[in-house]
Amino acid sequence: MSLEPWSGGEVPELTRQVARAAFPKGSLAIRLRDSLGQAFDDVLFVEAFPSDGRPAASPGVLAMVSVMQCAERLSDRQAAEAVRAPIDWKYLLGLDLDDSGFVHSMLARFRARLVAHGLEERVLDSVLEAAAGQGLLRRGGRQRTDTTRVVADVRLLNRMEFVAETLRAALEALAAAAPDWLEQALAERETDWLGRYGQCVDSWHGLPDGQDRDSWLRQVGEDGFHLLSAAWRPGAPDWLHRIPALQTLRPAWVQQYHRNEGGVRVRECEDLPPGHQRLASPYDTDARYGIKKTTGWTGYCLHLTETCDDDAPRPITDIATTSAADGDDSQALPGIHTRLAGRELLPGEQLVDSGYVTAGTLVAARQEHGIDLVGPARRITGGDGRERFGHDDFQTDDARRQAVCPAGQTSISWANTRSSRRTRVPLVQIRFDAAACHDCPLRSRTTAGNSKWGRALTLREPAQRAALQQRRREQDTDAWRARYRPRGGIEATVSQIVHRTDARPSRTAPATHLGHCLAATAVNLIRIDTWQQGHRPDRTRTRTRTNHLCHLLARPSK
Template identity: 25%
Template sequence: MFRASPDSSQTDLFSNVEQFPRARDQEKLNDPNAWQNVFLDQVVKRVPEERFAELFDDATGRPNAPLRLLVGMLILKEGFGWSDEELFEAIHFNLLVRRALGLMNLTDEVPVESTYYLFKRRLYRYQVETGSNLLKEVFQELTRDQAKRLGVVGERLRMDSTLLGSNLAACTRLQLVIGCLQAFWKSLTDEQKVGLSEADRALLDRLCAKRPSQHIYRLEETTKQTWLEALGQVLLRLHQADDLQSSPRYALIERLLLEQYQIDEAGEEPRVVLKPAQEISADSLQSPHDEDAAYRKKRDETVRGYSVNLTETCQEGLNLIVDVQVEPATAADNGYLKDAVQSSEQVLETAAQEISADGAYYSETNEAYAQEQDKEIYYTGFPGKPGQYDYERSDDGVVVIDRQSGERQLAEEYKPGRYRFRVDGKWRYITDKTIDAAACRRRTEALPREFFNRRCNVEASIFQLSYHTRKKNLKYRGRCAVQLWAVCRVAWINIKRIVIYQEKQAEMMA
């Protein structure tokens, strides 16, 4: 049963750490502007533990360690980019880390590994079952409190996104099919396996004997195609077997079958036909080990993973990240803006007036939202180069301007909202969306330098977010794990900003 814990341990006369260091070291340890004391004051002591009450009941029992301490451990791990082993070593033997977590005495108990892992597992399970990210809710509450006490306002916001790869090995189409079959076959009980033919059982056992890469290492391209077709038939038989639908990985092979193959039911028995590669969607399954990851190619960057969007305040002095969103890599940037602004306004309890973002956030929906809410969106750059023609509305209609020659002509409105004009004797067609986008691009080109500098600052936040990744490849798989990582990283970035801000304030007052 849930029970709240004290925000720090009681001082012990004989084991309190402060009595051992030299005076100079004690001064550094107790410095109120040092990171360990800021973290203790701004995070650990203020974690609303009641948010996690639903993770514990009469059946699961009460937590074995203070939840505020476990939350602090999660943030410190991602803040320093530690492994779990490095985290526990630091908690046991690093005085600054122990101070940051409120462990004031050398004899204070540290949570055991199983308690830490069980807490993470419950967070994941709760998010999968309810759709609520408890850690993000705690982050929002902590950030709201920090903003109030430190005078951070949200009249101006800026945002940017980045692509991050999941912890997946690149695989071919055949490796994907073999990997999914392996995962599904291993999830079945012996009773379920008996229902299949002896040939299928023998084939699946052989597939599970090696890694997918080992199976295809020496295969020629024609042989790979034959394997894909044959394994497609196996997938179809597994999908049609009623006894196998209770498997927890049944949805995996169903999704794989429908994304990679077409089912031909014209003959006496249904058969599968491999889909052409160009017909496979970018949000199709990328790995049996991460069903949420998606594929995206952006410029020269190819990612099988996720898109992460940051939103932060934009003012003189201290700025805090107030929202972080994680979606599959196929998510469009312009889909983030409305939810990010609304979430930020809830955290800061003030309405945003100005929003800075790049041109990828432009959409008719976002422009309409900004107009309805009396907000101004400043786009600081559009992807791609401007086209040969620019478009302006005038009293006479839509004016088409040739950027190279400066020639102007009126476009003909042949349908409501649709226009055409002649170039070298051929018609070219545009819509209201094209004209509005051209006007938005002109506004961007006329913006003062100050607005472009805002975007440079949020790009620095993106750099800090992914600082401990391996060339923007994460150590985690699955959307829940990536969301937890992202929340912990932005919580740590905010703490580091508060430390720097308070140090500057102290210097000014000295």
């Protein structure tokens, strides 16, 4: 399949006349064509197509159809039908009136090509470049970032359901691909294959009589290892290893079981891999289980960044898709800044919530990209919710490697260390005398520590520590609150991208990020069209009328 343009650059005259007559006031598709022209050139996607073979459908046309599909919340079949029927879509795509369009499966193949060649963000970049060319987007200014959860379109499985469904999916795939080989492999082990794995997990009604959880899990593990041993033994067809369900079964069993001379043992508690590595579903190998505050879900996190200047249509400038197990939003911030720098769209000021604000991000954003990160720093609290002493309540002397607590006690040790294996941030570990801390009247408000070593204090490097202390002081001022107030407007963008484009459920694991980029592009086109019609974004409502009235009534009388 070779890349050859499928449609011309100009709208056919007959299509133009009919579209103008049918839509005298215009439509979204007609206005986008008039303002942006042929928004997506075929050259943008040249890396995804070979140079020889039969002509391919125009990737520029397929890209625009994919974006409009998100804007109108259409399935692949409905989008392909829209290419054949509505006049304004033919005008947008530059097609003749008698053009029969394409088969709906082309959209899925086009998306697969973009994912395979790493071109997920190419469509979003093209629209941002067009908006910048029209003066609707510029470097500097003010932007805001927030995150929302994305639920994978899979069932939430407990551990017993997960191992059973993973093995059942592998058996189902082998039964379709190699039934004769599978029949021979199952006959080698006497077990109730049909009774245990013959039905989906959603019809599973608990353990058989006389079997407990541990013995049942061990039995499933032995069955899975038998199937894997048979597939990888000499003489088995080599192509069996490339079956996706069998490729999923292998790492799942490594994560869930131990196997040695003594037999199969189930991994428990700390012996299990961490959540960001452990599979959560056999049908979406990228989805992970995550918890944020009191909400748990299996899927991803979607990070949105948009402009929030008053004289611009507020397009989305960056989309980041991370695992739900990455509960720390601040880890996504360096990638966001790197992509914005590549697009030459770095803001001068970025409004974020407390999840993005750490000592490291405050300093790195300023030093590496010249961004003033505006967001509240979290307070120091204990497990009981009571406010504790913060780092700025301790007097630290980095030159003498000593610290003095609010009660006047001097530290007994000062050691350089690093954070967890994933981040490896340089830290300073400070400890106080256990005997002095035991009788201290301020013990309930000091930092936590065990009785052996007394109170403990963990600090960042001096520059990061100073930035965090300054933020905690200034965020209590009215001037800072007024500066931070526009951040709340991004909630409207989260609502629009979730409800208008249906971006929250993730139906295809490899194309999750691509789907988010297409949804963001659709929102950008809608906002650009709205702006060019003369409509301006509404002012962010920070307080309802009832809330304002109650606030006035609560004021003390003079």
